[in-house]
Amino acid sequence: MSTMLELTGVNKTFNPGTINEKQALLDINLKMEDGDFVTVIGGNGAGKSTMLNAVAGVWPIDTGSIIIGGENVTALPDYKRAHLIGRVFQDPMMGTATTMQIEENLALAARRGKTRTLRWQVTDAERAEYRERLKILGLGLEDRLTQKVGLLSGGQRQALTLLMASLRKPKLLLLDEHTAALDPKTAKKVLEITREIVEKDHLTALMVTHNMRDAIQTGNRLIMMYEGRILYDISGEEKKNLTVEDLMHKFEEASGEEFSDDKSLLSK
């Protein structure tokens, strides 16, 4: 087994020296092995999405190192890390180019991190492959390859973005509350598709969620964050037996605060 993600001593402070100064990440250490599916849970402002953005390279970190698939990417901006990372965003509008066709979006993703040449953007062989892959989603998108993505629903777009993120096998799949903007039924379906794709392609994934039940039922390891720190890290058998009540108890114990749905905005 090889290490797919290694965060060592990662710190990030936003707006340092101003009245809005915020220590967003505090000495984050995290190691993910090949095939790990880690769910990240925590309240608003806990640093979940911030940690994902640090890994994705949205902005540079203050101190520490980020190593993905053995490559030190700390100095690289997001587009130079893209060859290692597949991303799905919270906002269904963010992951796709809406004025472009479904097959054009897939072709863009199939060349993630590669040099864009003056070859035609999508070949017939690829088109056949996309059709097969889209069939697995069970959303009927395989017959709509040349339609604009803008015509798809939020759930369909998230499913498509998932497919795009995994089309070229990433060292790490980053899922940033990718079901949060969907209605409960669609969210469930997209989460199912997520589990299937991660399992089938044997992906290493890091998934942020607000939903404690999803966090417990998904993946092989769970991390709880609070005020920029990792409070709690649980995996294996222990995670399998975890309940929502355990999680709430752990939260109170570690943070020294009484658990309140209002404060943390976690949902059971």
Next chain:
Amino acid sequence: MNVMIAARGALRFGDLLGNIPAGVAQGIIWGIMALGLYITYRLLEVSDLSVDGTFTTGGAVTVMLILAGWNPFAAVFVAFVAGMAAGTCTGLLHTLLGIPAILSGILTQFALWSVNLAIMGFAANKALNVSKYTLMISSRNIQMAIITGLIIAAVLIGIMYWYFGTEHGSAMRATGCNPEMAKAQGINISVMKVIGLALSNGIVAFSGGLMAQFQGFADINMGKGAIVIGLAAVIIGEVAGDAIAGKKLNFAGRLSFVVVGGILYYLTVVIVLWLRLNSNMLKFFTAIIVAVFLAIPNLTNYSKNSFSRAGKNSLKYVNGKEN
């Protein structure tokens, strides 16, 4: 003197017909310019104001090189390269120095005023002796000018259709449509924007070179308002395309209608001149035409989706009766 009417006399329909071919030829050249603008305005979603300067740059470079004995084809090619250089400046001001795109364009345009004068040896205009040179396109032979213009437009549309269908071109479209998504796919959006601005301004300068040949001179003011005329062509073309061919039009079809838009725009100019309206008022009318066409999509949306209509509909519920 009347502000609106330039001269008195009967309007003769024959005069209008006689002026249409020249209007079409100039419309095609502005249509080619609008193809360049389409790259920034529609595909990169940037309003690039450098074009007012680069159109003149193209004209100035072309005329000076032809005067120096260059082949006109080579001259417009150099004009294209000069336009690309200017577009690169706008792109770097925007991406490297973080200046908003619209301001970057204004700065480049402003600087180009001096550069263009310098190219023309600090003269406000330079004339070509049309009978002395074999030009690509000239108002001396309108029929040939129209044919040549259409061939050039067709070749350019073909090249653009091909490029924006390649991996590189689709990455540029993704950059304009959704920069976050583009970055997640490993696309360097700064580089894409610079290349897009360079290509766009290259085409604009190229069309400026054609215009200078057509009219037989380059003038420091020839690019003034090019952005507005280009926008007029793009928008009129889109409205006409939707009306004639419907929403199913493919990319090449939409580009073709941009050139049609340039022609339609210039025909309205011909009509305005035929009506003996003061040509100094032309910019005023152009602004109105562009404003109307820019407003059409919004106005049709308002009519389907308006508060006043919702209010009227609500009355039957408030009053509790069907009427």
